Amino acid sequence: MRPILVAGNWKMNGTLAETRTLLEELLQRLDRTQDTGHKTPDTKRPVEIVVCPPFTALSEAAGRLKGKPVALGAQDLHWEAGGAFTGEISAGMLKELGCTHVILGHSERRHLLMEPNGWIRKKLGAALAAGLTGILCVGETLAERENDQTWAVIEKQLSAGLDNLTPTADRLLIAYEPVWAIGTGKTATPEQAQAVHRQIREWLAERFDPKFADRARILYGGSVKADNAETLLNQPDIDGALVGGASLKAKEFAAIIAAAPKQKEGTCCTESS
Numbered sequence: 001m002r003p004i005l006v007a008g009n010w011k012m013n014g015t016l017a018e019t020r021t022l023l024e025e026l027l028q029r030l031d032r033t034q035d036t037g038h039k040t041p042d043t044k045r046p047v048e049i050v051v052c053p054p055f056t057a058l059s060e061a062a063g064r065l066k067g068k069p070v071a072l073g074a075q076d077l078h079w080e081a082g083g084a085f086t087g088e089i090s091a092g093m094l095k096e097l098g099c100t101h102v103i104l105g106h107s108e109r110r111h112l113l114m115e116p117n118g119w120i121r122k123k124l125g126a127a128l129a130a131g132l133t134g135i136l137c138v139g140e141t142l143a144e145r146e147n148d149q150t151w152a153v154i155e156k157q158l159s160a161g162l163d164n165l166t167p168t169a170d171r172l173l174i175a176y177e178p179v180w181a182i183g184t185g186k187t188a189t190p191e192q193a194q195a196v197h198r199q200i201r202e203w204l205a206e207r208f209d210p211k212f213a214d215r216a217r218i219l220y221g222g223s224v225k226a227d228n229a230e231t232l233l234n235q236p237d238i239d240g241a242l243v244g245g246a247s248l249k250a251k252e253f254a255a256i257i258a259a260a261p262k263q264k265e266g267t268c269c270t271e272s273s
């Protein structure tokens, strides 16, 4: 059983004061309701939690999360280690702040900032080389879905994003985020999401090997909320969620974490690495 992973993508939200308040409330709620990060074979699948505040709040968040079962992630990085790259942040800088994860290729960067696959591949390479876990986002627009191009688009994003890379299964998270479902309140049905997740897993088995595919975690993102998380997380190939808007409300985010499915009878949890 792959451990569930729930990641919060705060996007361009979170002053220092808001970061403190949100994390305090989240940690209190998790203390009360959640046995996180532990093996609980006869109850819930283990759940790993990551929050990805904006760069400016990472240091504040790192301080709050010290010793807590919530990991810290960034929302992007630059592939170079340093130098004349105005406005950019390197993998080493993120590591120094305590980040263990980084979101790469989010559709808002692909579509609003015209970020090409080649950059995303370089970013993922730099993240992996620095020992960060990369969260590689893929997903189709509504027009692409309506034109039956969903898999062609995702396949291209996967093969270009992973070109010549050999991550270990614990260092790579794929997030399937249909662009039409992000921030729109429209969620892919559990069946639609499961079908794409299955295809991604089959692709990973071909590209790497079946064991890798079996261990790799594929997250769903796009209007995940407390009231739809359980059915999504119960799909066999959905191993967690990348949550945007709902991760800014501690109660809602904690409820999504609590929606992690039960262990199936006869299975037990293994570590992802």
Ligand code: PGA
Pocket (backbone or CB within 6 Å): 009, 177, 181, 182, 183, 184, 185, 221, 222, 223, 224, 242, 243, 244, 245, 246
């Ligand atoms: P959303 O965003 O949950 O607000 O739809 C998800 C994401 O962009 O990662």
